[in-house]
Every structure is written in C-alpha cells, then in structure tokens.
Amino acid sequence: MYGVVLAAGQGTRMRPLTDVQPKPLLPAGGRPLLEHVFDTCLDVVDEFVVVIGYRGADVRAKLGNAYRGTPITYVEQDEPAGTAHAIEQAESVIDERFIVLNGDVLVNSTLPNALADAHGHAIATTPVSDPTAYGVVSVAPDGSLEEIVEKPSDPPTDLANVGCYAFEPAVFEYIDQTEQSERGEFEITETLDRLLNDDHDISVVEYDGQWLDVGRPWELLTANEWILADIQRDIRGKVADGARVEGDVVIEKDATVRDGVVIEGPAVVKSDAEIGPNAYVRGATAIGSGVHAGHGVEVKNSILLSGAAVPHLSYIGDSILGRDVNLGAGTQVANLRHDDKSVQMTVKGERVDTGRRKLGVVLGNGVKTGINVSLNAGVKLGSDVRVEPGATVMRDRGLE
Structure with missing residues (x-):
C-alpha cells in the first residue's frame, strides 16, 4: 500500500519559523513533524509518496530516498491549489489502493491502520466538542459516508473530518472532474461528493485517538509536549x-x-x-x-x-x-x-x-x-x- 503524505505548503500561519523552512520539517521532540507522520504508518505502507512544493529540495535533502527501509518517491505540486490537486500529483506513481496523510497533522498508528483495513474509499472522523469549526460528517445507517457539511452553524453530528483518507486509484477520475472552489482551490471534499453522487460507497473510520493539526506556533509546542511525553x-x-x-x-x-x-x-x-x-x-x-x-x-x-x-x-x-x-x-x-x-x-x-x-x-x-x-x-x-x-x-x- 502507498502512503501519500502532503507536504507542499509553506505554512504561513507558522511564520516566522517557516520563512526559510517548510513546515513539515519543523521539529517536535527533536525530530521533523514528517518523521513522526511516517512512524505512524510504517506497519501498513510499502512506499511513501511525498507531495512537495515550498522548499521541496530541503525535504528531499532531509529525508533522502527511504525512511527506515521504506522507499520514498517525491512528486511536486508547483502551486498550492488545494488538497485534491495535491493528491492528483501522485497519480503517475499510484497503481493500487493508498492512504493519504498530512505532513503536519499528528495522529497515532491506529488511524492509518484502520484506514488500511477499511474497504475501498474511506474517510477518517473523530468526535469533537465544537463541530462548527470543522467539516462535519454524517454517517448512513450502513456505516458509510452520507454527507460532509463544512463548518455548519447547526452540526448534524459531532464527527469532524480528520483530513486523512484511503482511496482506490479510481479516485483520480473524480479528482479530474473536481472544480475550483470559491477559495480558488480544488477541494477533496468536493471529490468525495462526486463519488457519492455516482453511488460509490465511502467507508467512515471513526477515530478517537490523538489528533493535532500543527498549524500555528503554539501548536508546535503542544506537539513537542505530546511527543516528549513518550520518550525513554x-x-x-x-x-x-x-x-x-x-x-x-x-x-x-x-x-x-x-x-x-x-x-x-x-x-x-x-x-x-x-x-x-x-x-x-x-x-x-x-x-x-x-x-x-x-x-x-x-x-x-x-x-x-x-x-x-x-x-x-x-x-x-x-x-x-x-x-x-x-x-x-x-x-x-x-x-x-x-x-x-x-x-x-x-x-x-x-x-x-x-x-x-x-x-x-x-x-x-x-x-x-x-x-x-x-x-x-x-x-x-x-x-x-x-x-x-x-x-x-x-x-x-x-x-x-
């Protein structure tokens, strides 16, 4: 199974730390965020596909061609244009089912393991106390995805979209059909809507473990605290x-x-x-x-x-x-x-x-x-x- 890791963005909310360094290389617990992401899915991934962009040469230089024996292939996203566009850059490499993780989002290994075990396309969710700040997932009676609503004022559930997925290669056909959003980006959530509209089942993986989107400087401190809590x-x-x-x-x-x-x-x-x-x-x-x-x-x-x-x-x-x-x-x-x-x-x-x-x-x-x-x-x-x-x-x- 491939592990597609999105690491192309600059991370402007993390400035000034990202002025000359890509955010996924910022250290937590003395090691880059990307390495912690890799660690969580070593058991299920046979090859990493890292989507690079901002200062991509730095990512290549730091990680090399393999991580702990697992090969790394790099693909480039020249301009930031949304999650679907980033995933699309991996199409030339992918020939089987793959999981998608973010290079600046910390989870534990149960999440990629569950995505790997799920059937077909899958989306990871987690319960949150205030769903209004997230994409909120509704689940059909058979346990599959029914709908995603972005930042609703009246959330239908408390399940937030974690931003981690599993896809069959057929998803690239639907990414190709995805149109730019009002933000000028190609959103993977629209791709999921297109899959649903074409009667594709999307499994919902409910996850209740550690989840931290490291987007701002104080969240890097939180990540550091989490990781150091487990050292020996x-x-x-x-x-x-x-x-x-x-x-x-x-x-x-x-x-x-x-x-x-x-x-x-x-x-x-x-x-x-x-x-x-x-x-x-x-x-x-x-x-x-x-x-x-x-x-x-x-x-x-x-x-x-x-x-x-x-x-x-x-x-x-x-x-x-x-x-x-x-x-x-x-x-x-x-x-x-x-x-x-x-x-x-x-x-x-x-x-x-x-x-x-x-x-x-x-x-x-x-x-x-x-x-x-x-x-x-x-x-x-x-x-x-x-x-x-x-x-x-x-x-x-x-x-x-």
Missing part, C-alpha cells in the same frame, strides 16, 4: 559528575552537559549541543543540535532550533527559538499575562487567543538581542531582527 531515558552524551539529570531525558552522542546543570525530563538534547555550566532545563524541552545554553540560563517547556545560543543569565519559557538565534546576556522572556488570561498571538494580521495560559515568544532564524532585553508574552520577531540593548519589546517586529 537514553544518556549517550558527556555528562559532568556535577550535573544532575532526572527523569526521561535523551542526551545524544557528542552533546555536553557541564557542572551545575540540572535537567528535569522530559527533555531531549541533540548532538553537539552544550548545556551549562549552572543551567536549568525543565519541562517538555527540545534542545537542538549545536545549541548553547550557558551559565545561569533557565529553559522551560521550549524548543531551541539548531545553532541557537543563550549564553548567560537568561530565562526562556514556553517559547520557540529559531536557528542561529543569539540572545544577549540578561535577555528575559515573559510567558504569563498579569491578568492571568490566556496569551494572544498575531497570526496573519489577526489577534488570536491561543488558549494557553503560559506562552512566551517565537523568534525567527538569526534574531539577535542586546543585553538586558525583555520580550513580552506572545511576541514574535521575524528572521534576522535585531533588538537594541535594554529594550522592552511589547509588539511583533519584522513580520511585514
């Missing part, structure tokens, strides 16, 4: 006698943990990272390769991408630091509002309630701060932004 202790790097490592912590080969450091898991420290002396790492934290977190630095529940440097006397909480960020001494991150309400963040020009009581900052690649800088909760700084010494940053910068 594995210490292969160099840990000084005067350091203390507690709980489920992974320290990769060639990483260094110096005297006076305390690491409380779950946490992962990638190769060539250097922690300490006298640093404190706690919560669900992923320290990327080549990261330096030095003297008097506390990092809590955060993701530090490769090459980031927090050399001394700083606090980083519930935050994401892009590649090669460099924070001046005494840079402090606020991760809690004074009124104790959930933190808001601007996404594509609109203020969004993140639902997180604690959320720090998102810094694009190459950001540099001077000494004694304060960054307010929910602030985003675009790639290569410079912050002057002593500044208090209350608003986003560099995201035009």
Whole structure:
C-alpha cells in the first residue's frame, strides 16, 4: 500500500519559523513533524509518496530516498491549489489502493491502520466538542459516508473530518472532474461528493485517538509536549559528575552537559549541543543540535532550533527559538499575562487567543538581542531582527 503524505505548503500561519523552512520539517521532540507522520504508518505502507512544493529540495535533502527501509518517491505540486490537486500529483506513481496523510497533522498508528483495513474509499472522523469549526460528517445507517457539511452553524453530528483518507486509484477520475472552489482551490471534499453522487460507497473510520493539526506556533509546542511525553531515558552524551539529570531525558552522542546543570525530563538534547555550566532545563524541552545554553540560563517547556545560543543569565519559557538565534546576556522572556488570561498571538494580521495560559515568544532564524532585553508574552520577531540593548519589546517586529 502507498502512503501519500502532503507536504507542499509553506505554512504561513507558522511564520516566522517557516520563512526559510517548510513546515513539515519543523521539529517536535527533536525530530521533523514528517518523521513522526511516517512512524505512524510504517506497519501498513510499502512506499511513501511525498507531495512537495515550498522548499521541496530541503525535504528531499532531509529525508533522502527511504525512511527506515521504506522507499520514498517525491512528486511536486508547483502551486498550492488545494488538497485534491495535491493528491492528483501522485497519480503517475499510484497503481493500487493508498492512504493519504498530512505532513503536519499528528495522529497515532491506529488511524492509518484502520484506514488500511477499511474497504475501498474511506474517510477518517473523530468526535469533537465544537463541530462548527470543522467539516462535519454524517454517517448512513450502513456505516458509510452520507454527507460532509463544512463548518455548519447547526452540526448534524459531532464527527469532524480528520483530513486523512484511503482511496482506490479510481479516485483520480473524480479528482479530474473536481472544480475550483470559491477559495480558488480544488477541494477533496468536493471529490468525495462526486463519488457519492455516482453511488460509490465511502467507508467512515471513526477515530478517537490523538489528533493535532500543527498549524500555528503554539501548536508546535503542544506537539513537542505530546511527543516528549513518550520518550525513554537514553544518556549517550558527556555528562559532568556535577550535573544532575532526572527523569526521561535523551542526551545524544557528542552533546555536553557541564557542572551545575540540572535537567528535569522530559527533555531531549541533540548532538553537539552544550548545556551549562549552572543551567536549568525543565519541562517538555527540545534542545537542538549545536545549541548553547550557558551559565545561569533557565529553559522551560521550549524548543531551541539548531545553532541557537543563550549564553548567560537568561530565562526562556514556553517559547520557540529559531536557528542561529543569539540572545544577549540578561535577555528575559515573559510567558504569563498579569491578568492571568490566556496569551494572544498575531497570526496573519489577526489577534488570536491561543488558549494557553503560559506562552512566551517565537523568534525567527538569526534574531539577535542586546543585553538586558525583555520580550513580552506572545511576541514574535521575524528572521534576522535585531533588538537594541535594554529594550522592552511589547509588539511583533519584522513580520511585514
């Protein structure tokens, strides 16, 4: 069986982290989102077909021609034009039944297994508390798909479309008939309607496991928390006698943990990272390769991408630091509002309630701060932004 994985989009809601990196390669738990997606379906997939677009060469370079022994074929979607259009790019490769997963949606292995076991075409659903924000699925008495209604004000059921499918190759005929929606995209839900109108049965796979669409920066933190909750202790790097490592912590080969450091898991420290002396790492934290977190630095529940440097006397909480960020001494991150309400963040020009009581900052690649800088909760700084010494940053910068 083929596993078609959609990984062509830029992920503009994730900016600035996706300014020069495709979203499916963003790390959670120290590994790209795409690898976690692959892991869930290794038992049922004989070949991956990855649909690439934005910075597709980066995806090829990172994943290569196989993942854990399963071959990878790449097809390109030159312009983002909807899910049906993305799936259509795999037609030249597909000659048997296949499943479709998104490269930025985390599920557990029971979902691809259930799709693989279902008969013919199939759609995955999951119960949600507020269906009005989703495509809502109605099920016929025989258990097949009856209808999908997009974001209804009066939902007929509580079953949301997960966005994962299984198809027979005959689906490509119906994708070819699919017309552009008002959004200018070719929607796979219209393709499903065409299949139904032509009396094709579509199985409904009900799924009640983990489901996370990693579309915005704080959702990457949630993904990191989920993944690190399942790691097991594995210490292969160099840990000084005067350091203390507690709980489920992974320290990769060639990483260094110096005297006076305390690491409380779950946490992962990638190769060539250097922690300490006298640093404190706690919560669900992923320290990327080549990261330096030095003297008097506390990092809590955060993701530090490769090459980031927090050399001394700083606090980083519930935050994401892009590649090669460099924070001046005494840079402090606020991760809690004074009124104790959930933190808001601007996404594509609109203020969004993140639902997180604690959320720090998102810094694009190459950001540099001077000494004694304060960054307010929910602030985003675009790639290569410079912050002057002593500044208090209350608003986003560099995201035009």
